Amino acid sequence: MLNPASSDPALHVLQTVFGYASFRGQQADIVNQVARGGDALVLMPTGGGKSLCYQIPALLRDGVGVVVSPLIALMQDQVDALAELGVRAAFLNSTQTFDEAMRTERAVRNGDLDLIYVAPERLMTPRCLDLLAASKIALFAIDEAHCVSQWGHDFRPEYIKLSVLHERFPEVPRIALTATADPQTRDEIVHRLQLDDALQFVSSFDRPNIRYQIVEKTNARKQVLDFIRDEHPGEAGVVYCLSRKKVEETADFLNQNGVEALAYHAGMELAVRSANQARFLREDGIVMVATIAFGMGIDKPDVRFVAHLDLPKSIEGYYQETGRAGRDGEPADAWMAYGLQDVVQQRRMIDESEADIQFKRLQTAKLDAMLGLCETLGCRRVRLLDYFGQPSDPCGNCDTCLNPPVSFDGTVPMQKLLSAIYRTEQRFGATHVIDVLRGVDSDKIKQWRHDGLSVFGIGADVGEAEWRAIIRQAIALGLISIDHDAYSALKLTELARPVLRGEQKVQLRHYQKPQKSRRQTGRSAAAFDQAGLSGPEQTIFERLRAWRVETARKHNVPAYVIFHDATMREIARTKPGSLEELGSVQGVGQHKLETYGEEIVALIAELG
CATH class of the missing domain: 3.40.50.300 (P-loop containing nucleotide triphosphate hydrolases)
Known part of the structure; x- marks a missing residue:
């Protein structure tokens, strides 16, 4: 546990350990809520800094922070990233040998770790629960909390059992985090995890980048x-x-x-x-x-x-x-x-x-x-x-x-489509209905005598791709449905009646033939990398990337664990000539400064 001598311990940890000057959005309020022992439900978009919301309280409170993470394949990289920051972290999962697991359990029991990552299946075993009961726990962080929702897209049955944490460890604060939760899922998280008294922090869902x-x-x-x-x-x-x-x-x-x-x-x-x-x-x-x-x-x-x-x-x-x-x-x-x-x-x-x-x-x-x-x-x-x-x-x-889509009054073509579906007795799929509308002379059309229908050929002036676009919009508007018990036949809904009778108009998107993808501004991510960097600065940035690749290989960690591109761009721009100057760069914490500082300052000096 860290005990920084600061009027704002959380901010001190953010600056010295993680290398960031200030909190973003609601991070400070969330950190303070959990550090004081309160529960929290956090909805924050991916990339919004959710992990800091439990990592910093775990460093401020006595004991080990227990992080419930759904994918064991990612735990190693998460632990490696924390180790690069000087944080004592480990994981418990099925990839470990018996001796490795025993050493990790001993470290938890002895209070030698700041954070321990555990899969929900492992956490719910009697052995793991007994281990936690015999240890000092700082907090429980339940990541990807939307997995608790039975109505959701990532449902994990074992997440429902995590309510046991509140029952067995009522004094330990819990923080549940997710990037995706509509109001219904949010309510289900609160109910399933017994977070009724938790403060809810809902950040903007917007990802403007x-x-x-x-x-x-x-x-x-x-x-x-x-x-x-x-x-x-x-x-x-x-x-x-x-x-x-x-x-x-x-x-x-x-x-x-x-x-x-x-x-x-x-x-x-x-x-x-x-x-x-x-x-x-x-x-x-x-x-x-x-x-x-x-x-x-x-x-x-x-x-x-x-x-x-x-x-x-x-x-x-x-x-x-x-x-x-x-x-x-x-x-x-x-x-x-x-x-x-x-x-x-x-x-x-x-x-x-x-x-x-x-x-x-x-x-x-x-x-x-x-x-x-x-x-x-x-x-x-x-x-x-x-x-x-x-x-x-x-x-x-x-x-x-x-490229704003061109809209038009599509009532007439929609009426033609709905009429063709009705006249073919709502028994056929999109391809056949389009053939009827376009007046295609096919064996199937003749077999069903649909070339004699009043709707045969009334849409011949519209291409097949355009009719498919109209059908998609008709489905999106709820005017037609698809009956899979009848070979994906198109069916009219009650909403189609007022359109067919001319009582309701329909606005449609004008069909545009697909074109080769081109970014409007010509501003690719690669170009963004170079934005704001002069020629010499770009040279420094590229040398830093090469250094990062080699360093990451030596440490057997992903390159981004060493430094993010944004941090290296700032280094290239500011060209720090001393450890003190390098330490003021966003993303350069104390441990990384001590580990890599002299190499980076020397590299900058070499490039002049």
Whole structure:
């Protein structure tokens, strides 16, 4: 435990251990609440500094801070990062030998650690609970607390059992943290973890450094390849796919086209999956192609983009996944390719699941909200934040702000679509209905004698891709549904009646043919790295990056654990000539100053 002689002990720890001059947002209030022994529920966006909210109180209070973390694969890197700061940290999980676990347990019992990371499954074992009962505990930090929600996208059954912490250790403060929780999930966290008396700290959900872009899906792999080549060459990113097969095929495709990519999904051998994750965390410029099994708790700060090749199931999932980009606060992209088949596929997955009707209705509502985000005519960020109950103004930094979609009175084409669905007896899918509208002379049309319908050919002036866009919007507006018991047949809803009768007008987004991805401002993350740096300063920055790579290799830790890019850019700009000057740079704490200070000052002097 640290006992800094300061009028503000928490600020002293922040400055001397972590190297930051001041707290951000609500951090100070959260730290003080927990350090005084109070409970807290913290909703803070990814990259907002949640970990400091429990790490600093753990250093200020007597005993060891126990961090419940859902992914054991990340614990080593988290512990390594703390060790670089001079913080005594360890973990308990199944990767350890018996002797290693015994040594760690002894350190906990003897009070030789500031922080111990434990998976919820391990924590709930009688052995671990007995260990904690025999030790001095500073606090319990429950990370990724949304995992407690049975209605959520990352539900972990073992999280529900964590209420035992309040029952067995009523005097120990608890802090639950998450980046994603709508009001319903927030209430469930409070109820499940018995945090009724906890102060709630809800930060803004906005990530202003992330640019949101959703494009019409044509050839998704080619589109994401163009996006990476044009806007993020040589940079780290994550590409999410719905299926394991698509993950592997996409990773192979990117590698064949010169993008260094790795695959990650739950069906892979654990050793391969872990090795790929370690490479992604520890090396620069790797693209991880993954299912949603990848990503929870990822601390890599320099992920410059997150791309989706399939429609996420909910806005919560989308927000959580895109939030893994730009944790360092620098420009990043959230890019998605989206089409009608995505809607059909997600609807089918809900309908064919074995969940009860209440859960299916909830999942359908979440998917409808996701469709609304994709089809919105307004600012995507406004729509996204509104979902979490946060009002906002247009951001000027998403695709719909930079290239406002053209809207038009789509009542007539919508009436044509609804009429075609009705005249074909609501028994056919999108492809057949579009063929009827466009007057396609096919065997199937003739077989069903649909070439004799009054709606045959009434939409011949509209292309197939445009009709698919109209169908997507009709689904998003709730005018039609998809019946998977009838081969994905399109069905009219009650909301379609006033439109068909001409009693209600419909505003639609004008279809735009997909174009090759180009950043409007030409301001890629790579260009941002150089922004504000002169030629000599950029030379220093590149030398610092090379030094960091070699140092990280020697220490067997990810490069960002040594220093973040933002810290090294500030070093390049200020060119500190002494340890005292270097110590004033954001992100250079006392332990890192003692460990690396002389090397960095010498490197700066060498470059003159």
